Amino acid sequence: MDTIVVSIEPPMQAEVSSLLREADAVAAALYPGEDRPSITAKSLEKPGTYVLVARSAGTAVGLCVLFRRTDRTMELKRMIVDRNARGMGIGKALLQGAEAEAWRFGVQEIVLEVGIRNTEAQALYRRAGYQPCEAFPPYKALPISLFMHRLIAQPSSA
Numbered sequence: 001m002d003t004i005v006v007s008i009e010p011p012m013q014a015e016v017s018s019l020l021r022e023a024d025a026v027a028a029a030l031y032p033g034e035d036r037p038s039i040t041a042k043s044l045e046k047p048g049t050y051v052l053v054a055r056s057a058g059t060a061v062g063l064c065v066l067f068r069r070t071d072r073t074m075e076l077k078r079m080i081v082d083r084n085a086r087g088m089g090i091g092k093a094l095l096q097g098a099e100a101e102a103w104r105f106g107v108q109e110i111v112l113e114v115g116i117r118n119t120e121a122q123a124l125y126r127r128a129g130y131q132p133c134e135a136f137p138p139y140k141a142l143p144i145s146l147f148m149h150r151l152i153a154q155p156s157s158a
Contacts, residue, residue, distance in 0.1 A: 002057040004090055006097030009053045011044035015060035016051060023080035030117045031144060039065070039078055052097050054081070054090050061085040064094045066102060069111070069136075074102045076112040079121065091124050099128075099152050111136050111149045122146065 009016070017040070024038050044051055048068035053060050064079040076098055081090045102110055111133070114121050130148040135141040 004054050004056050004061070004088075004093040006052055006054045006093050008050045008101060011041040011049075011051045013041065013053075013060075016044075016053065016063060017041045019060060019063045019080050019082065020078065022082065023078050026080065026118075027115070030115055050101060052094060052101065054094050054097070056085065056088075056090070061088075062090040062094050064098055066098055066110075068105070068107075071106070072108045074105070074107045074110055076110050091121070092128075095124060095128055099150075103152055107152065109149055109151050111147070113139060114146050114148065116144055116146050122148075125150075 020039055020041060041051075044065060050066040052064050052066065054062035060082075062079070062081040062085065065077045067075045067077060069075050076095075079091065079094055081094070099110065110130075112125065112130070113135075114125065116122075125148050128150065130150045133147050133149045135145070135147050136149075139145070139147070141147075
């Protein structure tokens, strides 16, 4: 596999839209019938929102989004790795890239919500040092959600 490069990119790209649709499809398969708000590339074009894209040989193979919540906290959302590129360390690279960017922005904590059936993502986050926490605003505790956080004194090596 080629080197994986993770960087902040503009959201209005066909590859970003495609990966966001894949994230929605994965969520729909894991949680049929549950209300899941979609995120579009257009909705990510706002201050304090950063789309990190993982590329291999120039092709987008994964993404995640960081939303600034406070001066010291960012939320990680919509981590997705293309189904044809799973098992190659792309999720780990995205998480490391997100933490490095958050660190660069002076953020001290990353928070996230992950579905309880998404055991692969949970394992990735736990390996990187994320711990369960209470639901954070504007979210409410739900039986299908697990909330996690990590203080980032420095980015992890996941």
